[in-house]
Amino acid sequence: MDSNEHAIHRAAIQGDREAFEMIIHSFSRSLFAIAYGILQNREEAEDVVQDSFVKAWKSRWRVRDPEKFPAWLSTIARHRARDVARRRRPEPLPHDLESTELVDSSSEKETADLDGEVHAALAQLPELHRVALTLRYFEELDYATIERTLGVTNGALRGILGRALGVMRKRLKPALASAT
């Protein structure tokens, strides 16, 4: 993080609205990616991003270290998205399994519906993996930035993304075969 960014974060924490709006500008996309990764619904994700910024503004004085501002923002967004998901699906796990089974069975018939299959496969990944994938494929961010955003330690992201892609690949094997 360069010093300019650092200064902006500090100013935002101290209540500078302009600085905070700059932060909204630069982080809204990655927050959207995170929210989408968890919720897989654009409208909901957008709302989550919106709520997250409002919440962040109201409790900005809790951040002591401007360095951790991006990670803090993404934590807020993840919590918020999780809340939304929980409210939407009271028992996420069984329902999830059921739906994927349904999708699986249907995918054999409707091979063209790749989009749905990809999403179904995505939904079965652990949350962190999903979020990492969306961050990468939405915004093409480099690994270092994603790590900083998600607050994971140095080098862990490579394993996460590798495993996520590997799982996806194995799950979508038939569809992949038919697609190519």
Add this chain to the structure above:
Amino acid sequence: METIHEQIDEFLAADLHGELSTAERDGLHAHLVECAECRQAFQEEKNMHKLLNQTIADKKADHGFEQRMVSRFRDRVPERRGLLGIVANLLRVRAVQLTAVAALLLALAQMGRMITGESATPTRSDITNATVLSELQTDAEKPGARRDFGVLAKTDGRTKGTDMFAQSPLPPAPPPVDTASVNAPKPQTELRSIARPKKAEFKDEKAPTAAANETTEESTATVTGPSANRKLVRNATAELEVVSFDAALQKVTGFAAEEKGYVATTSSEKQANGKLSGEVVVKVLPDNLDRFLQKLRGIGELKNQALTTEDVTKAYFDTESRLKNARLMEQRLIEILKTKSKDVADLLEVEKELGRVRGEIETMQGELKFMDSQVNFATVTITLAEKNMNVPAAFLLKERAQLALYATEVEKTYNDIKALASPKVQITNAQIDRDNTGRVSARLSLLLAPEESEAVIAKVKGMARVENFQVQTERVSQGGDGLGENAKTERDKVELNVTLSHDEQEIALQQTSLRIQTPEVNDKTKQLRAIAEQQNGRIRSSSFSRDPNGREYANVSLRVPMKNYNALMQSLNALGKVENVSVRRDDRPNSQTDEANAPADLTIQVYSQGNIVSEETGIWVTLRRTIGQGAAALMWSARMIGVAIAFLAPWVLAIAGVGWVARRVSRARRAAKQRAEEENGAN
């Protein structure tokens, strides 16, 4: 390349995302050439990557997304401006928060104190005193401190004997150790520093000439007690009150003879009231001093007695030993003169030295004799005074008179009084005040010769109505206090203070209020004025009003002399129906006012009946009253809420604080759990 094969997923993903280092990429491609399985996986991974780019990438945020976020943020969080915004921002700062909470608690505490009626701030001196005391106590309780005191006491004991030799006038005895420890911690150290130099002094003193002498002195002094072998100068003073000075002097002389002493000097003085007082100095033997003082008590009433002892031992023995040395020197010189007299110059030198030494010897002998005489006889200074020294010689009668007058024309009366001035009637102060409402008052101070005073006061009293007259007589004794039976009494000049005020201000002797009901208010009021004038009355104020119901009111207040009061009341009956008469009379039993001319006030309301329906009923009045009561009830409840908040606020604050901490803890715990879950998921 075992590791690449094992971690093939990672490597493939990183390769496609362009996050492999050159070495890693080379390693991966080399492995792909070798391993068919991984090649297959690589192909699939590439497809997967493509697929994801196709499917997911179009779900990403659209172009206007950031701008939308910013504008929605602006809508949802309106910018706070002005003071409120500044305060809100300030409150975000941790330090300010803490300060605010502290200030709030302080304010609550202060309020509580005010409610419970404690003094708001404990007096500062109380606190400091308390802390100092506690420090002292702890200091005293420390074993080290106690040991210090012990050392102090010991050094004191050791130096006591030597002190007497160290300085001829005894230094004030060091204060007892306990008081030193109680007074303050500081003196402790001072004391110690005093004690040390003393020891050093003692050592220094030991070295020169009379070392042996002194040590023996010390030992005898400590063994045989204080008085033996010491040279003490004792002096006493006594103050006595006696019936007769001469008789007392005789007795003192007798006592002195009995105790083998003598009267050294006497002096006496006669006071203005014929009483004698004087001083007697008696010399007695020191051993008999105490007995002598005891006897003195029989002469009269002992008012004061003091006994001082001065120790001249050191000076005495110093001089004595120096004298001894000088005598030896004299002997030696005489011998030199006798035997070794060859050179005249030497001879002269020796002669001269001999002369100096002899001079010294004489001085020292003189000193010793003087000290002996002082030591041999104690000096008692007796001050004798006859009883009733303070009986006054004469008395002076001081009269002070206060006269308060009500005048119709203040200024005229003021000038009349001023015109009384003559050599026997002096005006010391005259002052007239006129305030902006036209009220006039005056104040005069006069000094009257005693023989003229009664006449003048009577004259002034005749000038206006007397409100109050006071005479204060004071007998001032001259030359002492007490009852002087034979002293004569003289009258001093009389001081007279006159206060003049306008008679409008006089409080009426009788106050009457009444109402007259009549259909034609205006006419009757005019008649009333005429009647008042007839009876020598004065209208003080009047008013007229008409209310919406057609009622008319005329209020007239007037003042008449008491003598005309009854006539006025009689004539009022002619005006209409007199009702609600109330009379109040202020009798002033002890005042000198003449009642006939004292003012009586009347407040008369002339009114008409007006319409039947009064304004005090009807729907609007009821409504207004109801609303008024409702508002009052609301205000009362708001006040009660304020009180309740004052009671509850500390508790709410405390509970909120606990809740906040609990939430923080639980959140931290939840976050930790989640992290753990995520890590499990990741692995």
